[in-house]
Amino acid sequence: xxxxxxxxxxxxxxxxxxxxxxxxxxxxxxxxxxxxxxxxxxxxxxxxxxxxxxxxxxxxxxxxxxxxxxxxxxxxxxxxxxxxxxxxxxxxxxxxxxxxxxxxxxxxxxxxxxxxxxxxxxxxxxxxxxxxxxxxxxxxxxxxxxxxxxxxxxxxxxxxxxxxxxxxxxxxxxxxxxxxxxxxxxxxxxxxxxxxxxxxxxxxxxxxxxxxxxxxxxxxxxxxxxxxxxxxxxxxxxxxxxxxxxxxxxxxxxxxxxxxxxxxxxxxxxxx
Amino acid sequence: xxxxxxxxxxxxxxxxxxxxxxxxxxxxxxxxxxxxxxxxxxxxxxxxxxxxxxxxxxxxxxxxxxxxxxxxxxxxxxxxxxxxxxxxxxxxxxxxxxxxxxxxxxxxxxxxxxxxxxxxxxxxxxxxxxxxxxxxxxxxxxxxxxxxxxxxxxxxxxxxxxxxxxxxxxxxxxxxxxxxxxxxxxxxxxxxxxxxxxxxxxxxxxxxxxxxxxxxxxxxxxxxxxxxxxxxxxxxxxxxxxxxxxxxxxxxxxxxxxxxxxxxxxxxxxxxxxxxxxxxxxxxxxxxxxxxxxxxxxxxxxxxxxxxxxxxxxxxxxxxxxxxxxxxxxxxxxxxxxxxxxxxxxxxxxxxxxxxxxxxxxx
Numbered sequence: 001x002x003x004x005x006x007x008x009x010x011x012x013x014x015x016x017x018x019x020x021x022x023x024x025x026x027x028x029x030x031x032x033x034x035x036x037x038x039x040x041x042x043x044x045x046x047x048x049x050x051x052x053x054x055x056x057x058x059x060x061x062x063x064x065x066x067x068x069x070x071x072x073x074x075x076x077x078x079x080x081x082x083x084x085x086x087x088x089x090x091x092x093x094x095x096x097x098x099x100x101x102x103x104x105x106x107x108x109x110x111x112x113x114x115x116x117x118x119x120x121x122x123x124x125x126x127x128x129x130x131x132x133x134x135x136x137x138x139x140x141x142x143x144x145x146x147x148x149x150x151x152x153x154x155x156x157x158x159x160x161x162x163x164x165x166x167x168x169x170x171x172x173x174x175x176x177x178x179x180x181x182x183x184x185x186x187x188x189x190x191x192x193x194x195x196x197x198x199x200x201x202x203x204x205x206x207x208x209x210x211x212x213x214x215x216x217x218x219x220x221x222x223x224x225x226x227x228x229x230x231x232x233x234x235x236x237x238x239x240x241x242x243x244x245x246x247x248x249x250x251x252x253x254x255x256x257x258x259x260x261x262x263x264x265x266x267x268x269x270x271x272x
Numbered sequence: 273x274x275x276x277x278x279x280x281x282x283x284x285x286x287x288x289x290x291x292x293x294x295x296x297x298x299x300x301x302x303x304x305x306x307x308x309x310x311x312x313x314x315x316x317x318x319x320x321x322x323x324x325x326x327x328x329x330x331x332x333x334x335x336x337x338x339x340x341x342x343x344x345x346x347x348x349x350x351x352x353x354x355x356x357x358x359x360x361x362x363x364x365x366x367x368x369x370x371x372x373x374x375x376x377x378x379x380x381x382x383x384x385x386x387x388x389x390x391x392x393x394x395x396x397x398x399x400x401x402x403x404x405x406x407x408x409x410x411x412x413x414x415x416x417x418x419x420x421x422x423x424x425x426x427x428x429x430x431x432x433x434x435x436x437x438x439x440x441x442x443x444x445x446x447x448x449x450x451x452x453x454x455x456x457x458x459x460x461x462x463x464x465x466x467x468x469x470x471x472x473x474x475x476x477x478x479x480x481x482x483x484x485x486x487x488x489x490x491x492x493x494x495x496x497x498x499x500x501x502x503x504x505x506x507x508x509x510x511x512x513x514x515x516x517x518x519x520x521x522x523x524x525x526x527x528x529x530x531x532x533x534x535x536x537x538x539x540x541x542x543x544x545x546x547x548x549x550x551x552x553x554x555x556x557x558x559x560x561x562x563x564x565x566x567x568x569x570x571x572x573x574x575x576x577x578x579x580x581x582x583x584x585x586x587x588x589x590x591x592x593x594x595x596x597x598x599x600x601x602x603x604x605x606x607x608x609x610x611x612x613x614x615x616x617x618x619x620x621x622x623x624x625x626x627x628x629x630x631x632x633x634x635x
Contacts, residue, residue, distance in 0.1 A: 168347055
């Protein structure tokens with residue numbers, strides 16, 4: 001009986017692993033390694049890598065810069081409607097990215113809610129590189145904010161109180177105590193958000209289009225090359241797999257991030 | 273140094289905390305009471321971590337005045353706060369914990385030296401023992417050069433072995449600081465050992481504030497008496513023509529007291545006023561309880577022996593001489609003059625519930 005159950009667990013794990021690994025392995029076996037590397041040398045691939053890198057670094061910086069203080073507030077304060085606010089923040093996690101794209105157009109498009117006024121000022125967001133940044137932020141930010149809220153919630157409130165009684169104002173308490181103690185969760189969240197941002201497709205293609213060298217990111221280039229040069233599409237796909245795998249693995253292999261007793265940094269944000 | 277004066281009201285979930293207290297410079301006052309009595313909320317109000325609804329808190333300057341709309345932030349009050357479980361910064365070394373609020377490195381290094389932490393300067397809090405953490409927390413609080421010292425259950429995270437030593441150290445430190453000190457504990461012995469005055473806080477109200485010896489000698493009510501370690505029995509008192517008072521106990525049996533009272537009473541006997549013997553003694557004491565020993569706990573050179581509803585405290589040497597062990601039948605004896613009668617009051621919140629059948633036989 002005990003053996004049978006263990007065998008069942010092992011079987012389920014094997015099925016899951018094969019199911020996930022098979023397509024990824026196929027991606028690498030389809031084209032030889034040398035050809036893979038040379039396919040990345042073409043102009044489409046090079047441009048896509050540069051656009052992805054630039055837009056994602058900017059988006060990530062903005063997510064962290066805005067998301068960190070916002071998460072701190074959401075974690076430390078109890079107010080009416082907090083659950084609603086947390087749900088709103090999490091919503092892009094489950095929304096189809098295409099909905100995000102449409103929504104961004106409805107807001108910033110030429111006839112959109114604020115887009116018209118921006119256009120009058122000579123600012124047009126859609127189909128620019130800035131639009132890629134906005135789309136990535138919209139889709140990837142909850143992957144940072146959610147674990148960040150949980151990480152700040154996990155910081156012992158009495159430690160923050162102790163800092164106050166020792167003469168530290170709220171800003172110093174945040175910088176010297178809360179931030180270093182939440183660093184593990186924040187780092188892990190930032191890494192996942194970055195990985196998600198790199199893979200962003202739906203919102204980007206609707207809101208920013210797919211213009212090579214301007215808005216065509218790696219996933220968009222894969223889609224475009226799929227019809228033209230299958231080898232390049234495969235090579236870009238393989239590249240994304242390697243980078244994403246490295247990012248996710250790094251979260252597990254950088255124990256310094258999680259040394260400060262933050263075992264529960266990925267605990268979902270409580271909503272009360 | 274200024275005295276700390278606090279007079280405020282703070283609504284809590286189940287009751288309102290209403291405290292009026294003055295702690296002189298160099299004086300230590302301990303608040304004792306059951307958990308949930310609002311003890312920590314008193315400290316948090318004084319520190320500015322919660323805001324009372326009404327009242328004033330001052331130490332030199334006014335820190336809080338509901339009427340005058342003064343409410344200084346915690347960092348603008350001069351507080352040395354030792355938190356329960358110490359709340360050290362886990363990511364900072366001992367040295368950086370202590371220097372966090374210190375005006376200069378000289379001050380923090382001096383305290384590290386004084387509290388015997390020099391060899392642990394570079395250790396992180398998770399590597400320290402309970403006693404070491406307590407010393408770091410004290411050093412950190414004092415390094416801020418506070419005007420008031422607040423300690424929340426400073427002994428609770430310590431194991432019994434180190435407790436006595438740490439208590440003596442802490443006592444000397446508090447005396448030496450010259451600061452008004454308010455500490456909170458659920459342990460009357462800690463309070464009596466550390467404080468000049470003890471306040472008994474129950475459901476947000478101070479039942480009695482007095483020197484520890486006076487709390488024991490003249491407890492305001494049964495609750496205070498039980499907290500101070502007394503045995504409590506309950507019954508109905510009837511004055512006798514001889515001038516003594518006879519109490520018919522709720523569990524059956526009689527006992528006698530030299531106090532004069534009538535009606536429902538709580539009978540108070542301190543463990544050190546209860547003598548134990550194997551046979552019924554021929555003596556002047558009026559009250560004798562025959563029963564089986566339920567438990568024997570030896571603390572240092574003393575043994576606390578539980579016989580029926582009574583706890584007797586005898587020397588460990590006597591306990592050995594009489595062969596006191598669980599199950600042995602003994603007679604517990606206490607004098608009518610050492611038997612106090614207190615007005616019976618709601619006993620729901622009495623710390624040590626007494627009970628069980630007791631046969632008090634007249635000697």
